[in-house]
Amino acid sequence: MDGPLSVVLKFPHALEMVAAVAIGLGFGFVLERAGFGRADNLAAIFYGRDFRVMRVMFSAIVTAMIGLYMLDLFGILAVSSIGVIDTYLLPQILGGLLLGGGFIVGGYCPGTSLVGAASGKSDAMLFLAGLVGGSAIFTFGYDSFAPLQNATAMGRLLINEYLHVSSGIVVFGVALFAVACFWLVSKIEWRVNRSLV
């Protein structure tokens, strides 16, 4: 296969948009089912009480990662044919810190707030309004923020390329890291919840 289905089969725009809604539907459904439409479930991870967020997130990443690199290995879908996110190290670190702050202060991240709003949560709807506002602040001050946003541009850079090792080693390492995290957070949960009783 010479690329993603939409490219190989030359999807018309309308069909691509239908696929977008369908994929979004699945994503939203899974998020809601996992309890991510409630800010208290999401915030619990940052007080060591419930690491569900991390488990679901890492499981999703590891599953997709293994699937993606398997497809690549068998020559079905080359990793080089999909849109990999470019690395801009500094703005990604600063943006990440700020987004994490917004997460614990507001109780959601952009995707989960959509699900929270869909199930009727006022706080999620206010968070959504804040998102649009925060986004607008960036746009209004774009001339000042652009240098920072474009700082430390490293282009398309995968971890294995950065480390000069084969992708298999990193895939294995990440999977191992996830398992180690799962084990560690179970310990933390057990201790924290025991101390609360």
Add this chain to the structure above:
Amino acid sequence: MLLASFVLTGRGLGASGAFKLVEAQAIHAVNPTWAEENGNIGSFFRPGHLALDEWIVFLASGVFLGGLVSAFAARRIRHETIRGPRIRIENRWVLAVIGGIMSGFAAQLARGCTSGQALTGGAQLALGSWAFMFSVFGGAYALAWFVRREWI
């Protein structure tokens, strides 16, 4: 789901991009010239093309619908405000807006949010996305102690 998205379209998931487009469209409605000349959002407005007619907006609508379907099926749709036992509802609302503003700004700076950067880029093994993910956890844990009354 994430894998299906890669295979089908070669694109990952993302939510914050849709908010950027909504925000851009709102600014455009007020002042089209300014929006079209802005370096950040100007490229969204091309003749004969609707700015919101984008993959990411349809994806976000799908996420909303998916959440709605799941919550409806499980009878979890309730109009309420989620907060800890020690915070007044008005304060929770104010913090929700502040958190949203922080995240909206941050997602633009980092070119994506939890789903776009951490999930999608994480699975692709993009270096910057992993730096982003650890920073998100770092930022949240750093502030968690200060807002503990909001949640516990």
